[in-house]
Amino acid sequence: MKRLNVLIAGIATVFSFQFASAQKTGAVLQEHSSALTVIGKDQVSSFSLTQIVDLSSIRVKQDGDEVAKQSRIGLNADFNIYPKSNWGFGTTIIFNQNTTEFTNSNTKTTTSEFGAFANISRIEVLSPTTAIYGRIGAGYLTDITKITSGSNSNKETNDGFALRGTVGMPIQLNNLLHGTPYVQYQYHKGKVDDGKFTDNTFNLGMTLEGYLRCSEDYSCDSKVGYKHSEQAYDAGKNMLSFWTNANFSTGTTKTTYDDPAENTTDKHSGVDLSVDYTRYLWKGIGLGAKIKINNNVQESKDFDFKISQTELQFRPQMVFQGPWDGAARNLFLNVDGIFGSNTIKTTSGSNSSTFKDKISGFGLGVGYNCFFSDNIAIAPIINYDWLTLKDDESGNKQKQNELSLGIGLRAIF
Numbered sequence: 001m002k003r004l005n006v007l008i009a010g011i012a013t014v015f016s017f018q019f020a021s022a023q024k025t026g027a028v029l030q031e032h033s034s035a036l037t038v039i040g041k042d043q044v045s046s047f048s049l050t051q052i053v054d055l056s057s058i059r060v061k062q063d064g065d066e067v068a069k070q071s072r073i074g075l076n077a078d079f080n081i082y083p084k085s086n087w088g089f090g091t092t093i094i095f096n097q098n099t100t101e102f103t104n105s106n107t108k109t110t111t112s113e114f115g116a117f118a119n120i121s122r123i124e125v126l127s128p129t130t131a132i133y134g135r136i137g138a139g140y141l142t143d144i145t146k147i148t149s150g151s152n153s154n155k156e157t158n159d160g161f162a163l164r165g166t167v168g169m170p171i172q173l174n175n176l177l178h179g180t181p182y183v184q185y186q187y188h189k190g191k192v193d194d195g196k197f198t199d200n201t202f203n204l205g206m207t208l209e210g211y212l213r214c215s216e217d218y219s220c221d222s223k224v225g226y227k228h229s230e231q232a233y234d235a236g237k238n239m240l241s242f243w244t245n246a247n248f249s250t251g252t253t254k255t256t257y258d259d260p261a262e263n264t265t266d267k268h269s270g271v272d273l274s275v276d277y278t279r280y281l282w283k284g285i286g287l288g289a290k291i292k293i294n295n296n297v298q299e300s301k302d303f304d305f306k307i308s309q310t311e312l313q314f315r316p317q318m319v320f321q322g323p324w325d326g327a328a329r330n331l332f333l334n335v336d337g338i339f340g341s342n343t344i345k346t347t348s349g350s351n352s353s354t355f356k357d358k359i360s361g362f363g364l365g366v367g368y369n370c371f372f373s374d375n376i377a378i379a380p381i382i383n384y385d386w387l388t389l390k391d392d393e394s395g396n397k398q399k400q401n402e403l404s405l406g407i408g409l410r411a412i413f
Contacts, residue, residue: 065104073097080121080135088121092137092164107149115141117164129172137164141188158197160190181206186251201251201268207242221371226326228371232412233284233321233329241379243274243408264302271295276317284321284329289314290336306347313340313359330377334365338387357398361387369410377410 073096080090094115101108117139125131142159168182184203190196221228231237250269271293278288292313299306315336322331340359346352367381387400 068100068102068104070098070100072099078119080119086123088119088123090119090121092117092119092139094141105149107147109148110144110146112144112146113141115139115162117162130169132167132169135164135166135168137166138162139164141190156192158190158192160188160197162186162188179206195256197253197256199251199253221330222327226329226371228374229330229369229377232369232371232374232377233280233286235280235282237280238413239278239280239286239288239319239410240413241276241278241408241410243276243406264300267297267299267301269295269297276315278317278319280319284323286319286321287317288319289316291315292340304349307344309342309344311340311342313338315339315363330369330371332365332367332369332379334363334367334381334383336363336365336385338363338385341392342389356392357389358392359387359389361385361400375412377412379408379410381406381408 075093075095077093078090079092080088094113094117096113097110098112099108099110117137119135119137121133121135123131123133139162140160141162142157144155144157146153146155164184164186166182166184168180170178170180172178182203182205184205186199186201186203188197188199188201232239251267253266253268254263256263272295273291273293276288276290278286280286290313292311292315295308295310297306297308315338317334317336320333320335322328338359338361341356342359343354343356345354363383363385365381365383367379369377369379371377383402383404383406385400385402385404387402389398389400390396
């Protein structure tokens with residue numbers, strides 16, 4: 001029996017840091033402050049750590065009654081070490097799970113992805129401010145979709161061998177911060193419950209990375225008497241925050257079933273971006289805005305069916321820092337207004353339908369800026385949003401409450 005798997009994608013938060021410890025072996029380290037310039041034979045031992053963290057819980061109410069709830073869990077940990085010359089090795093660990101439950105119809109859909117890769121990397125310094133790296137990973141990925149309706153349930157598992165190739169170009173933005181455009185290809189081949197599949201996916205994106213040498217550049221704010229953050233919130237200061245990597249992906253999944261013998265081809269693509277900017281107009285008080293874009297498309301050639309979901313949000317915000325000295329000044333409160341839309345479009349043959357909700361509301365966020373230098377911080381944050389979704393055609397309204405936990409990378413300038 002032919003199947004159509006609908007992609008449910010979560011929003012991810014990315015931060016990436018590289019730490020390097022110099023080992024002098026008679027060669028003189030270059031004087032540039034970028035860690036890119038200290039990668040050379042027998043000169044440094046370094047490791048990089050990238051994490052994608054996403055935790056959220058959503059509840060939807062209509063006429064005061066709960067009709068649906070959704071939860072997301074996401075983790076993508078990437079650890080690489082360069083013990084010799086420009087060559088490195090490492091591992092990537094992936095775990096993502098999305099659960100959507102419709103209370104009024106007693107149905108629940110859970111999609112899970114988990115796996116691991118072993119990586120080999122090569123990095124070359126192109127200039128004092130620019131480098132390029134190539135990375136090849138081999139591993140195993142498992143995708144599970146489980147649908148439960150009442151006492152009935154159906155589960156489909158796709159698992160198998162995977163290869164991943166990535167090329168990135170870190171470009172120095174200041175003495176520690178780098179913007180890294182990257183392109184990635186992933187090949188995934190394996191078994192489904194009664195057949196086999198192959199998936200080819202291309203990713204094109206942009207992320208921020210911080211390159212820090214423990215012996216020279218890296219120091220926690222607490223170790224230097226909170227001097228890193230002493231002037232971070234003065235009037236005239238600016239803060240740029242990335243809560244995801246900017247990413248575009250597209251791919252094709254081909255599945256061959258044994259009983260009955262048949263083939264299916266599905267296409268998928270997506271866009272993900274979440275970034276905000278704040279300018280401090282007064283000491284400890286800033287104004288800014290956040291832009292959030294998320295789009296997912298899944299298409300089945302065999303069913304002549306296509307579904308796309310696009311969420312857009314614009315969030316003007318006020319930021320209040322803790323009115324104290326020392327560690328407490330790095331506490332912050334965000335007060336957001338929320339405006340946007342959520343559009344779902346389905347196409348089957350020559351027929352199509354569009355469902356669009358206008359989004360309005362407000363949100364509160366409480367977090368802490370953990371400084372590693374005068375201009376880089378990691379910021380864990382807890383958000384709670386009160387949203388109203390209004391159907392663009394009927395005018396019907398739904399109330400949605402969302403609790404989420406994220407981690408962002410912030411640049412202060």
